[in-house]
Structures are given as C-alpha cells and as structure tokens.
Amino acid sequence: MTATTLPQTGQVQRVRARTSKGRRAEARMAMLFLLPAIALVLVFRIIPLFWGFGISLTSATATDPGQFIGAGNYLRAIGDPNFRASIANAGVILLAVPIFVFIPMILAILLDQGVPGRGFFRSVYFFPVVLSSVIIGSIFSIVLGYNGSLNGLLKMVGLPAFDWLGRSQTALPVTLAIQSWSTFGMGVLIFLAGLSTVPKDMVEAARLEGAKMWQVWWYVIIPELRPIIEFSLVITTIGLLTSMFGLIYVLTGGGPGTATTVPEYLIWAAQGRLNQPAYATALSIILFVITGILAAIQIRMMSRNASL
Amino acid sequence: MHNLKLTAAIAAIMVATPVMAAEVTVWDVNVPRNPTYYAAAKTAFEKAHPGDTINFVAQPDAEYYNLLNTALASKTGPDVIWANGGASAKSLTGGLLPLDDKLPDLISQVVGKSAFTGADGKLYFVPFTLQGHVVYYNKDMYKAVGLDPEKPPTTWAEVVKMCDAFKAANKPCFLMANKEGYEAEFFLSLMANQSLTAQQQADWSAGKLHWSDPPIKAILQTWVDTYKNGWYQDGGNSQTMFLDEQTLFEQGAAGNFWGLLSNVFHWKELEKVMGADKVGVYPMPSPTVASDQHEGAPGVPLDGGVGYGVNKDSAHVDLALDAIKTLLSPEVLSVLVNDAGVVPANTTVDTSGIDSPGLKQIMGWLATRAVPTTHANSSAAELDEWHRQSQALLNGDISVDDAAAALDKVQAQAKPQK
Numbered sequence: 181m182t183a184t185t186l187p188q189t190g191q192v193q194r195v196r197a198r199t200s201k202g203r204r205a206e207a208r209m210a211m212l213f214l215l216p217a218i219a220l221v222l223v224f225r226i227i228p229l230f231w232g233f234g235i236s237l238t239s240a241t242a243t244d245p246g247q248f249i250g251a252g253n254y255l256r257a258i259g260d261p262n263f264r265a266s267i268a269n270a271g272v273i274l275l276a277v278p279i280f281v282f283i284p285m286i287l288a289i290l291l292d293q294g295v296p297g298r299g300f301f302r303s304v305y306f307f308p309v310v311l312s313s314v315i316i317g318s319i320f321s322i323v324l325g326y327n328g329s330l331n332g333l334l335k336m337v338g339l340p341a342f343d344w345l346g347r348s349q350t351a352l353p354v355t356l357a358i359q360s361w362s363t364f365g366m367g368v369l370i371f372l373a374g375l376s377t378v379p380k381d382m383v384e385a386a387r388l389e390g391a392k393m394w395q396v397w398w399y400v401i402i403p404e405l406r407p408i409i410e411f412s413l414v415i416t417t418i419g420l421l422t423s424m425f426g427l428i429y430v431l432t433g434g435g436p437g438t439a440t441t442v443p444e445y446l447i448w449a450a451q452g453r454l455n456q457p458a459y460a461t462a463l464s465i466i467l468f469v470i471t472g473i474l475a476a477i478q479i480r481m482m483s484r485n486a487s488l
Numbered sequence: 489m490h491n492l493k494l495t496a497a498i499a500a501i502m503v504a505t506p507v508m509a510a511e512v513t514v515w516d517v518n519v520p521r522n523p524t525y526y527a528a529a530k531t532a533f534e535k536a537h538p539g540d541t542i543n544f545v546a547q548p549d550a551e552y553y554n555l556l557n558t559a560l561a562s563k564t565g566p567d568v569i570w571a572n573g574g575a576s577a578k579s580l581t582g583g584l585l586p587l588d589d590k591l592p593d594l595i596s597q598v599v600g601k602s603a604f605t606g607a608d609g610k611l612y613f614v615p616f617t618l619q620g621h622v623v624y625y626n627k628d629m630y631k632a633v634g635l636d637p638e639k640p641p642t643t644w645a646e647v648v649k650m651c652d653a654f655k656a657a658n659k660p661c662f663l664m665a666n667k668e669g670y671e672a673e674f675f676l677s678l679m680a681n682q683s684l685t686a687q688q689q690a691d692w693s694a695g696k697l698h699w700s701d702p703p704i705k706a707i708l709q710t711w712v713d714t715y716k717n718g719w720y721q722d723g724g725n726s727q728t729m730f731l732d733e734q735t736l737f738e739q740g741a742a743g744n745f746w747g748l749l750s751n752v753f754h755w756k757e758l759e760k761v762m763g764a765d766k767v768g769v770y771p772m773p774s775p776t777v778a779s780d781q782h783e784g785a786p787g788v789p790l791d792g793g794v795g796y797g798v799n800k801d802s803a804h805v806d807l808a809l810d811a812i813k814t815l816l817s818p819e820v821l822s823v824l825v826n827d828a829g830v831v832p833a834n835t836t837v838d839t840s841g842i843d844s845p846g847l848k849q850i851m852g853w854l855a856t857r858a859v860p861t862t863h864a865n866s867s868a869a870e871l872d873e874w875h876r877q878s879q880a881l882l883n884g885d886i887s888v889d890d891a892a893a894a895l896d897k898v899q900a901q902a903k904p905q906k
Contacts (some may be wrong), residue, residue: 222803242557243583261894262876326723346667346725348885408574433668433803452554454868455579457561 182281205469227470241455253462263463265438266446269352269475273420273442274355279470281409283360284367291368292375302372306365311438313423316362317430324354324431345432348439355431355440367412375401376406410482414475421471443467446481509539512807514796514815515556516570517544525824533814542811556580565799567808567813569613573603573792574864575871577613585798586610590809592717594816598833600792601893602693603864615792616816616834617824619861620749621678622788622850624758625768629743642784644807648772650743651719662714662722662740665733666882669875672711673863674746676874677789678772679707680862685778686735695903699895703776708888711776712881725879738762746772749790749831755846756829769846771853786853791861792833867902870895 188267236253245410257263287305292299308316323329324344331341346355378401386396402409425444428434434441443463451460514534519526526544533542545566547555553576559565561582569584571577588595588611595601595611604613627637633653641647651661665671684692684703691697697704704764714720721742727733737745738761747769749755758767777783796815797807818837825832825839831850832839839851863871877891884896 240581241579242561243580261874318873321726324726326726328656333867341722343723343726345728346723346879346883348880348883432726435876435879436883437876437885441876448554449872452551452557453576455553455557457557 182338232461233465235458236465238458242457246458249458250481253459254466257457257462258465262438262441263443263446266441266443267470269438269440269442270421272352273356273424274417274474276360277413277416277420280360280363280420281367282366283411284364285371285402285405285409285413287364288368288371288375289397292372302368305368309361309365311362313362313426314430316358319425320358321431346436351436351439352433355424355428359420359427360432362427363419367416371405371408374405378404407482410478414478414482417474417478418471421467421474504583509541510804510807511541511543512804512811513543513545513566514568514570514811515545515547515552515559515566517547517549517552518570518794519544522828523826524827525820528820528823529811529815532817532820533811536814537807537810541809542814544828547805560799560801563801565801567799567802567804568811569797569799571604571613571796571797572794573600573613573615573619574861575866575868576783577795577797578606579610579868580797581606581608581610583800584612584854585800585802585805587611587614587798587809587812590798591812594813594834597836598792598816599835600790600833602860603792603799604795613792613795613797614812614816615795617830618749618790618833618854619793619864620771620788620790620831620850620854621674621681621772621861622746622747622749622853623678623772624737624747624755624846625744625770626737626740626742626762627766627768629654629659629740630768633659633743637768640768641773642770644773644775644783651717654743655718660721662744662746663717663727663728663733663736663742664720664882665727665736666724666879667728667732668725669871669878670729671733671746672874672878673871674748675711675878676707676866677861677863678746679710679774680704680771681774681787681789681859682781682783682785683707683774683776683778684859684862685780689860689862689865690780692862693860695867695899695905698892699870699899700889700892703778705888706776706891708881708892711878712888715882725882734758749788749793749850755844755850755860759846760843764845766847769849787859788850788853789859789861790854791864793830795833867899869898869902873898 237248237250239249239252287301291301295301321328325331326343326346328340330344334341342350344350382400382404383396386400391399420441422444424442426447428440428442428445429448432440434445444467447460447463447467449461450456516526530542530544534540556565556569556571557580560580565583569580571580586606586608591614594614596614600615601611602620603619604611604615606612608710623640625637630637630640630650633656635650635653641650654661680689680692680703683706684697688697688703692704699705699708715724721736733745733788734757736742738758747755747758755767755769771786771788773783781787796812798805798812804806816834818834821832821834821837824830825837826841829844829847831847831854842848842851863874866874873895877886877895880886881888881891
C-alpha cells in the first residue's frame with residue numbers, strides 16, 4: 181500500500197509543482213497585460229488625486245506654492261454661500277435622476293413593444309447624444325432666449341414672453357430639461373439592449389394568461405430590467421454631478437445669481453479667473469467624496485440585489 | 489584641406505544655429521481680431537532681430553486665464569503674456585517680472601498704469617491700449633421720441649428726463665445685457681465716475697471703502713431703481729454683452745448703450761454699421777456728485793485696457809522685453825489705432841489722422857479728466873460675486889443691504905485689512 185501510494189504522492193506533488201509553476205507564469209503574464217492599464221490609472225488618476233489633495237491643504241496660486249493651511253480651504257468651502265448653493269443645486273439635480281432614468285426606460289419599452297416607425301424614433305432619440313454640450317447650449321440659448329423662438333411662439337398665441345434662462349425659478353429646471361433631452365437617447369439605447377434579454381416567452385405567456393399591458397410591464401418587464409435600471413441610476417447620477425458644466429457654461433454661466441451654479445462650475449471659476457487652484461482642488465475633493473459615496477451606495481444596492 | 493574647412497564650417501553652423509536663433513512666444517487673445525497689427529509687429533521685430541522669430545499664439549478668450557494659470561504653474565508659460573488690466577493682471581504678478589527698471593523709457597511714455605501695478609507698487613505689464621466707458625446713443629431714436637439728438641444728457645436730471653421720453657414712447661432707454669455680469673461691472677465704474685471722490689477711489693482700490701458704505705451702496709440702489717423704473721428691455725439677465733447687446737443697439741432696440749472703449753468693442757464698430765452721423769457719445773452722469781467734482785464736467789472712467797508682461801521664467805527675457813518695445817512702438821501701435829479703432833496707451837502715437845467725430849470727443853475728455861475704472865480696481869473675487877448679486881438684484885431675489893453684506897465678506901477675504 182505504502183509502496184504504491186508513495187510514487188502516487190510524488191506524482192501529485194510534481195503535478196502540483198507544475199501546476200503552481202504554470203499558475204505563477206499565468207499570473208505574471210496577466211500582470212504584464214494589466215500593467216499598462218494600472219500604470220495609466222496610477223499616473224493619471226491615483227497620483228493626481230493625492231497630489232491634488234496635497235495642494236488643497238495649501239494656499240497655492242498659479243505662481244506661488246503658498247503655505248500649508250491644513251483644512252483651511254475645506255472650512256472656507258463650508259462657510260462659502262456659493263458652494264452651499266451649488267450643493268443645494270446638486271441636490272435638486274439628484275432629485276431629477278429618476279426622471280432621467282424612467283423616461284428612457286418607458287420610451288425603450290414602447291419601442292421594444294413595436295410601435296409604428298420604431299427605426300425612425302430610435303434614430304431621432306439618439307441624434308442629440310452625438311451633439312456636443314456647447315452646440316446644444318447654443319441651440320437652446322437661441323430657442324429659450326428672451327428674444328428667442330419659444331417666446332416668439334408664446335407671443336403669437338397671445339401669451340406673455342418669459343425670461344426662461346434669466347429667472348432664478350426656471351433656470352435650473354429648464355437646464356435640467358435640456359440635459360435630459362440631450363442624453364436620454366443613450367438611456368434608450370441601454371434599455372433597448374437590456375430589453376433584448378427579457379425572455380419573450382415570459383411576456384407571451386403573461387399575455388396569453390390575460391395580463392393587461394401595464395401588468396405585463398409592471399410584473400414581467402420592469403423586474404427583468406432591474407439590473408439595467410440600477411446601472412442606469414449609477415451612471416446617470418455620476419454624469420449629472422460631473423458633466424453638466426458645458427451646458428451650464430453656455431446657457432446661463434451659472435446664473436442668475438447662483439441658480440444654476442453647480443460644484444464643477446465653481447471649481448472651474450476658482451481655478452481660472454479667481455486664480456485659487458488650492459481652493460479649486462479642495463472643492464474637487466469634496467465633489468469626489470460626494471460622488472464616491474453616492475456611487476458606493478448604489479453599487480452596494482446593486483450587488484445586494486444581484487445576490488438575491 | 490578645403491573640404492575639411494567646409495565640413496567644419498557647416499558643422500559649426502549646424503551646432504550654432506539652434507543656440508543663436510531664438511523664438512519669443514506671445515500669448516494673446518486678439519490675434520485673429522487685429523491681424524494687421526500683429527503682422528506689423530512680427531515684421532518689425534524680426535527685422536530688428538535677424539534670425540530670431542516672434543510667435544503670436546492666439547488663445548481662446550473665454551478660457552485664456554485657465555490656460556495661462558495652468559501654464560505658469562507648470563513653468564511652461566509663454567515669454568510675453570497678454571492680460572486685461574485690473575483684477576486679471578494683478579492676480580498674475582507672482583509669475584511676472586517687474587518692468588520698472590527694465591523698460592523705463594517706454595514706461596514714461598504710457599498712461600493707464602494703475603490697472604497693471606501690483607500690490608508692491610511695481611509695474612508688471614505695460615499697457616498698450618486704454619479701456620474706458622462712455623454711453624453711446626442712437627440719434628435717430630432720440631429724434632423719434634422727441635429729443636434733440638445733438639444734446640445728450642449732461643446731468644442725472646437730464647438722464648431721467650431722457651429716459652422718461654423713451655418710456656412714454658414705450659421704448660427701452662438703456663440696453664441691459666448682464667448674462668455674464670459685465671453690465672454690472674461697467675455700471676459700477678460709470679456710476680462711481682462722478683459719485684466717488686479721488687480719496688474714495690483710492691480707498692476702494694485698497695479695500696478700505698466697502699460695498700455697504702453709503703457711496704457704493706447708493707450705486708447698488710441705483711442699479712435696482714433704474715431697473716424698477718423700466719429703463720431696460722426685458723430679459724437682461726440672459727442677454728450676452730458682446731454678442732447680443734451690440735446687435736440689439738444697432739437694430740435700434742434701445743436709445744442708449746453703456747459702451748466700452750477697448751480692443752473688443754469701440755466706436756468704430758458702431759460707426760461702421762450705423763454710420764458716424766447716427767451714433768453719439770456722452771460721459772455718464774450719476775445721481776450723486778462727489779464733493780471734489782461738479783456735475784456735467786466731462787470725464788470718463790478710464791484705465792489701462794490690455795497690456796503685455798514678461799514671464800519671470802522666460803529663457804529669453806531680453807528678447808521678450810524687446811518684443812514689448814516693438815509691440816508698443818508708435819509705428820506698430822498706430823496700425824492698431826487706425827485699423828481697429830483702439831485708444832493707444834502710448835502717448836507718442838500720432839492720433840491726428842483719426843476722423844471719427846465720436847473718437848475726437850472721447851480723446852478730448854481723456855485729456856481733460858480721467859477717473860480710474862472702479863471695477864478694474866476691484867478684486868477678481870469681488871467682481872465674481874458682483875456678477876451674481878447684480879443678477880439676483882435685478883430679479884428681486886435679494887435686498888440691496890443683503891447683497892452689500894455678501895459683497896463685503898468677499899472683499900474682506902480678497903483684500904484683508906491689517
């Protein structure tokens with residue numbers, strides 16, 4: 181027994197040794213492939229992040245490295261009414277996230293259900309996505325300006341003109357509506373891709389069982405789309421918090437007052453025309469932390485649901 | 489032997505050329521706007537410095553200071569730096585060379601230096617054009633509402649009377665284009681022109697005169713009152729100044745227009761479109777008159793408009809200084825005056841050939857009395873906040889007292905008092 185098992189053990193050990201050697205080689209190769217990506221992330225993301233954090237603790241300007249002031253810039257941000265207003269605006273923007281997710285979802289379901297002219301609508305919905313935010317901003321500046329086409333139309337039907345972008349009450353909702361118009365095509369595309377994974381036989385079965393259209397949507401399609409909805413929530417939230425600058429810059433310049441000022445607009449102003457890069461980096465770190473927390477919460481929700 | 493000498497000579501030229509020939513880089517936002525001026529400067533500079541070149545890099549207006557600050561921070565800035573006078577120029581002084589000892593002759597010939605003088609009292613940019621504020625008016629519209637087009641208002645009471653005539657004819661009296669907050673900046677300088685004493689102007693620059701102090705708060709109140717009195721067209725908070733306002737004025741949207749005298753906008757633009765006989769110009773009166781001034785006296789808010797400075801990290805400081813001398817020389821600068829219609833900061837430039845009636849009047853006021861542009865002596869942070877508060881004031885979202893208090897806080901941070 182012993183005589184027969186010993187050589188077997190030796191073989192196993194040799195096989196194990198060969199396997200572990202192979203795995204190490206495989207791991208080395210994997211590392212080699214990953215290295216360029218890791219280096220890029222490290223050089224262009226991680227190091228600048230820590231470097232920026234270091235600058236945020238100083239009073240640096242473009243031409244002066246400044247002094248170490250600890251949390252001075254962060255305390256200033258807390259006391260800055262413009263930053264507080266920008267955070268409040270970001271809150272309003274976050275409240276609009278469900279609209280940014282559900283409008284594309286509903287349109288995608290309608291397209292998937294086979295409405296007439298499906299191909300045409302798919303193209304038309306996607307068209308604004310290829311336009312840059314500056315072009316979209318310029319178009320809507322002309323349409324919504326006080327002397328613009330919308331007010332021209334209102335006057336034609338006997339209604340008074342309104343300064344859509346110059347009044348504090350309407351500037352942010354109007355900007356959000358334009359942002360929604362310019363990005364919903366991408367959402368539709370994502371949901372259409374998700375809908376292709378919804379089993380057709382399940383929908384068919386529900387219909388044969390006499391389910392009404394809303395029941396098919398509510399009990400079959402939307403539950404199946406749950407991972408797509410969650411994914412869309414995460415990317416929309418991050419997108420709204422970090423990529424509205426171009427549109428706001430062209431449409432309202434952050435005004436009137438602070439009505440459309442978002443954190444990224446203040447960061448741009450502090451870095452450039454105010455020559456306060458250290459304060460700008462402090463605001464950037466705060467925005468990074470807020471976005472990170474929101475994304476972490478959403479990703480946690482996603483992974484929890486995935487394990488159900 | 490002959491071949492050896494030839495080879496050695498060629499090798500010497502090849503080695504020496506990169507060392508001898510230098511390129512001076514100038515960053516400027518006006519290159520596409522005034523091509524003849526930059527072409528003349530390039531020709532003159534390269535003629536005076538054979539083998540060296542001057543490279544004018546046209547930078548985008550809106551992003552200029554972001555790009556410049558980033559370049560200066562990473563020590564990759566240009567040799568010669570263009571900047572607007574006032575807060576923009578003053579925020580850059582840390583990265584520039586003081587010029588007082590470097591260009592004494594040229595500096596003695598130019599005016600408008602306060603907009604380019606740092607907190608240490610040294611001059612960091614040499615102004616090459618002046619920036620001032622006047623009111624342009626549409627003579628045809630004056631006639632249409634029953635006013636004498638050759639008698640623009642000289643006192644605040646006459647301004648009120650003139651605006652009443654426009655209101656009666658259901659026409660806006662002044663244009664308002666405050667999307668970027670520039671109209672509010674100009675308004676501050678136009679009103680402070682006559683309402684602040686020379687001492688108060690100096691106190692303002694030093695941060696000792698506050699936004700909540702009576703002379704400045706009165707300007708904020710006038711901003712609100714004139715709006716409430718219906719002097720402006722609707723939608724002012726969403727009109728851009730340099731795009732919408734000029735077009736609206738040329739189309740006859742309002743009778744008067746708080747205009748600019750600079751590289752970007754000036755009398756020549758209007759005279760070209762409307763005709764020199766259709767556009768009038770006058771200095772803006774203010775509701776209160778300072779104790780050291782008298783109402784109706786000609787005089788406009790004026791300061792160095794744009795200037796050139798030298799990057800302290802430049803590898804070609806001497807050439808950069810020579811480039812500035814060339815750009816500001818009477819021969820080269822006269823091209824800009826004649827082609828673009830700017831008012832030169834160099835007093836040795838011959839302006840006698842200018843035939844514009846508007847500019848002749850303006851030059852006369854400059855010779856009589858020029859008050860510093862109040863907004864150019866404000867900090868960048870204060871102007872940024874004034875942009876916001878001016879829009880909120882027009883919309884009725886904030887009271888004058890609260891706006892002044894918010895501006896005071898920003899001023900205290902930007903110009904701390906010991």
